[in-house]
Amino acid sequence: MPKPFLSIERLTQQYPDGQGGTLTVFENASFGIEKGEFVCILGHSGCGKSTIMNILAGLAEPTSGVVKMDGFEVSGPSLDRGVVFQNYSLLPWLSALKNVTFGIKARYPDWSADKVEAHARDFLAKVGLEGDVVHRKPSQLSGGMRQRVSIARAFANQPKLLLLDEPFGALDALTRGTIQEELLKIWSGTEQTVFMITHDIDEAILLADRILLMTNGPFARVAESVEITIPRPRSRTEIVEHPNYYAIRNHLVQFLGQRSKELAGQQSGDAEQSPDNVRIDMTSAEKVEEDIAPPPLRAVND
Numbered sequence: 621m622p623k624p625f626l627s628i629e630r631l632t633q634q635y636p637d638g639q640g641g642t643l644t645v646f647e648n649a650s651f652g653i654e655k656g657e658f659v660c661i662l663g664h665s666g667c668g669k670s671t672i673m674n675i676l677a678g679l680a681e682p683t684s685g686v687v688k689m690d691g692f693e694v695s696g697p698s699l700d701r702g703v704v705f706q707n708y709s710l711l712p713w714l715s716a717l718k719n720v721t722f723g724i725k726a727r728y729p730d731w732s733a734d735k736v737e738a739h740a741r742d743f744l745a746k747v748g749l750e751g752d753v754v755h756r757k758p759s760q761l762s763g764g765m766r767q768r769v770s771i772a773r774a775f776a777n778q779p780k781l782l783l784l785d786e787p788f789g790a791l792d793a794l795t796r797g798t799i800q801e802e803l804l805k806i807w808s809g810t811e812q813t814v815f816m817i818t819h820d821i822d823e824a825i826l827l828a829d830r831i832l833l834m835t836n837g838p839f840a841r842v843a844e845s846v847e848i849t850i851p852r853p854r855s856r857t858e859i860v861e862h863p864n865y866y867a868i869r870n871h872l873v874q875f876l877g878q879r880s881k882e883l884a885g886q887q888s889g890d891a892e893q894s895p896d897n898v899r900i901d902m903t904s905a906e907k908v909e910e911d912i913a914p915p916p917l918r919a920v921n922d
């Protein structure tokens with residue numbers, strides 16, 4: 621089998637546990653991401669999601685194991701890998717527009733100033749930021765607007781891999797819903813590969829091609845890779861009508877509520893820890909679908 625675009629191979633992360641011992645966050649974790657895929661990772665607090673993200677970004681080194689992108693080992697940060705954090709990380713002294721052009725200039729030093737600006741405005745417009753508002757500084761923007769700028773900036777740079785670390789965590793539910801759909805729109809117009817951490821099951825189902833499920837730590841593992849068998853384009857209001865929606869959602873809730881604990885703490889020894897592929901599709905089994913009564917609608921979070 622050919623290697624995937626992004627290949628995480630036998631990644632192990634250990635830290636001192638503060639009591640003279642060692643904390644093994646995860647051990648021999650292995651998984652792949654294909655080019656153009658949108659992959660979300662779900663797991664309880666402390667299982668190691670941010671640690672994986674920091675390793676993928678090149679901001680941290682694993683204790684052992686490698687990450688390869690396009691066949692080359694990832695080491696150190698690079699413009700090939702863009703990161704969006706929860707706390708915006710915009711440059712406060714620059715306008716929204718300049719925050720975006722700043723990155724594009726670094727990425728494409730040969731581009732003319734006009735081309736850079738047109739590219740930046742195009743991506744800002746994709747997240748609903750047009751007109752005078754692009755000249756405002758981050759402190760003059762709402763939280764939602766700031767996060768829109770961060771997303772526009774990340775996509776405008778067209779990195780080979782885009783890493784999103786709970787980008788909507790600080791936003792209210794309404795703003796979050798709008799920006800999720802904007803993110804889908806901006807992503808579907810590109811061939812961008814995205815790896816995203818979220819704590820929100822419904823957000824993950826809306827956005828992802830696949831959801832990776834992590835067990836609790838220590839010795840956490842990426843236990844499952846759940847395919848989201850809901851066709852695109854997707855919208856928040858329409859996906860809940862799809863026959864696969866609640867079946868997938870129930871599977872995820874069940875994993876996070878129960879199996880993530882049952883499977884926790886199992887040492888791998890020398891074995892490679894690859895996720896099981898899970899595909900849930902009720903559309904080819906109408907009868908089974910009738911047996912699954914949708915649970916009552918609830919708030920967005922698990």
Ligand SMILES: Nc1ncnc2c1ncn2[C@@H]1O[C@H](COP(=O)(O)OP(=O)(O)OP(=O)(O)O)[C@@H](O)[C@H]1O
Pocket residue numbers: 635636643645663664665666667668669670671672837
């Ligand atoms: N620099 C460090 N030194 C020691 N322990 C660390 C360090 N960084 C992370 N850890 C530990 O590693 C584990 C995984 O942390 P990580 O931040 O990756 O989890 P997470 O899944 O992203 O959690 P959350 O969802 O709460 O952000 C935790 O137990 C944490 O305390």
